[in-house]
Amino acid sequence: MKTKAWLFLILANIFWAGNLVFGKSVTADFPPVWAAFLRWAIAASVLLPMAQLVEKPSWIQIWRRNWGLLLFMSLIGIAIYTLLTYTALKYTSSTNGSLINSLTPAVVSVLSFLFLKEKVKFRQGAGLILSLIGVLTVLTKGRLLAIFDTSYNMGDAILLAAVFLWAVYSIVSKRAQHLPPIAFVAMTAVLGVLFMTPLLFMQPLHREQVTPLGIMGIIYLGLFPSIGSFLFWNRGVKELGAGKASITMNLMPIFTAGLSILFGQPLLLSQVIGGTIVIAGMLLSANPMSRKQAVSNAGAHHGGELTLKPVSHIESKCT
Template identity: 45%
Template sequence: MNKYRVWLLLIVCNLFWAGNYVFGKYVIAEITPLGITFFRWAFAILLLFPIAHFLEKPEWKSVRKVWPSLVIMGILGIIAYNMLLYSALDYTSPTNAAFVSALNPGIMVVSSVLLTKEKISRLQILGIGISLLGVLVLLTQGNITQIFHTAYNRGDLLMVGAVVVWTAYSILGRRLTMIPPITATAVSALFAVIMMAPFVFAQGMDISNLSPLAITGIIYMIIFPSVGSFVFWNISVREIGPGQAGIFLNLIPVFTAVISGILGERITGAQSIGGLFVFAGVYLTTGMLEKRKA
């Protein structure tokens, strides 16, 4: 595939993921985080399984052998991450949530160092520090000197938790090399939906009174972030590898800020400065500057 087509797929993929933050802010006003997560993935698996079957042609016997790991992935990546994300959006802005999520590459590098003894350069250590500084600017709304006296936004702290959970999910997913990624997503989502079902029915959620905006948001989440982004992402990773594809994840906060700005959200100076620090830190942490010098 032409590299420019791959880049286009990655841009669209991250645009869809950015829309999840924005729509999530509206949907959370009418339905609980549990409800959003359940309905989003309950319908998404109806599309993911056929796509996985025809696109990846998995050996289902191999899938059955690693079902415990897929259950854990469902708990972490589908239930815990999405519950934390949508809970965070109940307290903070989509832009702040997206900027905090930009910590993911840096956290992944630190985890690799701790768990696999991977070597890290001084420049990458500097990048991690700059990223953390950027997040502190966001958490303290620019008043970083009052770090121990600030009443932190609960949503921003929940988003930090979501980043940690996603890191654990990603590390586990990397070890399941024998299972194609879309297949692993579909099966882990199925386990997650089964585990969430009793709690959803116990809450007795009534979706008949949802507004057109909320229904549109849920449909968007099902089709675009859950299915479209995963398919485009995995096609791109196969073509150019996870290292180069991962750089494009930094577009999520940018797209989120642009979409939120169009919808009327005011981007503050603290968000702009914090976001720039996060981006600069991620750029150094991923080692891209060192690769360009080499």
């Protein structure tokens, strides 16, 4: 049973890595806003009937009691975050995107310390600093001393903004733990699609540029990272606990690099070195939870990333 749980967690992370790799190729056919819109439209069309079948939620009651929270989280976590991610992937590599996303736990920790007064242990802080050095190694192509003189890629800067928004989303998402998880993600997906609809006219879609590969990529984004990762992650957390499950998130940069190579994207030495440092930092900062905590968290709600990243995943990691 535990072997199957680890397999579920690995698959979830592979699908999340695929979001960045396929997202990179999809933006060659679709404008970023169309990529984000179609991804969540596909996900919503599957999640709505799934939630009705599995959870049978009271949709109207959920909306009346949580409309402000749902609007905020769909705007920040579905519409803006996803749009920024796909916009960034037009200018930077999927490998860079994965490594920059790995900064999320550091940003979450800082915001939690500033606004929630949560303490940061020495080991956790040291690991986060080490991870930051790893990301800077990637962004500066290994020339850390030239950090202030380096001309940064616009895509990297956009992803850093997305990481900040996702950190805000992850902190606020704790307020949604009382909601049915599938219904919650379905509702935020629908609202996110509605938010993005007016923006479609700002980036018109040129149908003649859409290829079969681009269509396959959109379908992948709508099904695998948006739904598949969500289901596999929750199954793995249920068996192993959130603490152990979070360790597997350190594999995502490796999976992203591997998939990028398969799709013909070059892998730089600075990315290899930086990625190794990032993973080492994440392992150092991992805070093993007690068995009692892990069992307790395993039953908690794990809400959307948008790549549908669950709440527990964000608290322990990150997009």
